[in-house]
Amino acid sequence: MNKRRVKPEHERREEIINAAYAVIYEVGLSNTTIAQIAKKAQLSTGIVSHYFGDKQGLIHSCMRQMLKVLAETTASYKAQVAQPSPEYLLKAIIDANFDISQVNNTAMRVWLDFWSASMHLPDLGRLQRINDQRLYSNLKFHFLQLMPKSQASQAAKGLAALIDGLWLRGSLSGHQAFDRDLARSIAYDYVDMQLRLIQQIRQEQQNE
Template sequence: MPKVGMEPLRRKALIDAAVLAIGERGSLDVTMSEIATRAGVSAALAHHYFGGKDDLLEATMRHILRELGRDSVAALAGVSDPLGRVSAVIAVNFAHSQFRRETIAAWLAFYVEAQRSAPMRRLLRVYTRRLHSNLMSGLRELLPEREAERTAEGIAALIDGLYIRRALVDGAPDAASAVALVEDYLETRLARETART
C-alpha cells in the first residue's frame, strides 16, 4: 500500500529528474525509464503518475513556468518605480532557478517541441504573454505605447536569444553579463526616446 502523502513528492522528484535528464541530453529524447531511474522510482510508477512521457514533459514545463511566475511575483513585490519593475523582470529571467544549464536545455527543448505539440505551444504562449505583460507594466510609464511595445518585444527577443546562445557554449551560465546586455538595450531605447522629446 502506498504511503500517504508520497504522490506529490514523487511527482516533484520525477519533474526534477526530467529537467536533469533533458539538460544532460540536450533534447527531449529521454525515456520514462531513464527519468524514473533518476527519480528513484519504477517506470511503472512514473507511468501511473503521469500516464506517458508527453504528460510528464508537459507537467515539467508547467512546473518551470510556475517557478518563473512565483519568482516574478516575488521580484515585483514592492517595486513601484517603472524602471525598477522592468529591471526586476529582466533579472528574474536570469535568476539561478531559471538560468542554469539544465533549465536552459529544458527551455530550448520545449521550444522545439512546441513546433509539433499544441499543449507545449499553448504553454509557451502563456509564458510570452506573461513576460510581455510584466515588461509593459513598467515600460508604459517610460515610453509612448508603440515604443513600449517595441521595447518589450526587443527585451523578450534578447532573453530568448541569450538562452539559445548560452546553450551553445560550455561552462557555467553568466547571468550578470546577460542581465547587463539586456539592461544596455533598455538604456539605449530610453535614451533614444529622451532625445526625441
C-alpha cells in the same frame, strides 16, 4: 520496526519531475523514456504512469512547472524592488530571466529541448506561446508608464527579443560559463537607452 513514510502526492510528483529534468539533461528529450525517469526517481514505471499517464503527460507537467518557477521568480524579484518605479521593475524582470534557476546547465538544456519540441507538439507549443506572451505583456505594462502605446509595444518586443537572444547565446556556449552579469548589463543598457530616447523626444517637443 520503522515504517516507510508514504510521501504526499505533491512531493512524489516533484521527485518525478526533478528526475525527468535530470534524464533530459543526460540524454535529451527525444531519447528520454518513462523507464529511465522511473529508475532515476527510484520508483516503478507504474507509479510514474499513475501520476502523469504517459511521457507526453509528464513532459507537459515538466514544462508547466518550469513556467511556474519562472513566474514565481519574477514575482519575487519585483517584490524586492525598493523603489517600484517602471524602470526598476523592468530590470527586476530581466534579473528573473537570468536568475540561476533559469541559467543553470540543467535548466538551459531542458528549456532548449522544450523550445525545439514546442514546434511539433501542440501542447508544448501552447505553453511556449503563453510564456512568450507573459514576458511581452509584463514588459509592455511597465513601458506604458514611461512612453506612448506604440513606442511601449516596440520597446517591449525589443527587450523580450534581447532577453531571449542573450539567453539562447548563453545556452549554446557549450562548456563556457554563462555570464549572467554581462547579460543583465546588456539588457539594462537597452532599458536605459529607451528611457534616454523618450526623454530626448519629450525635450524636443517642448522646444518646438
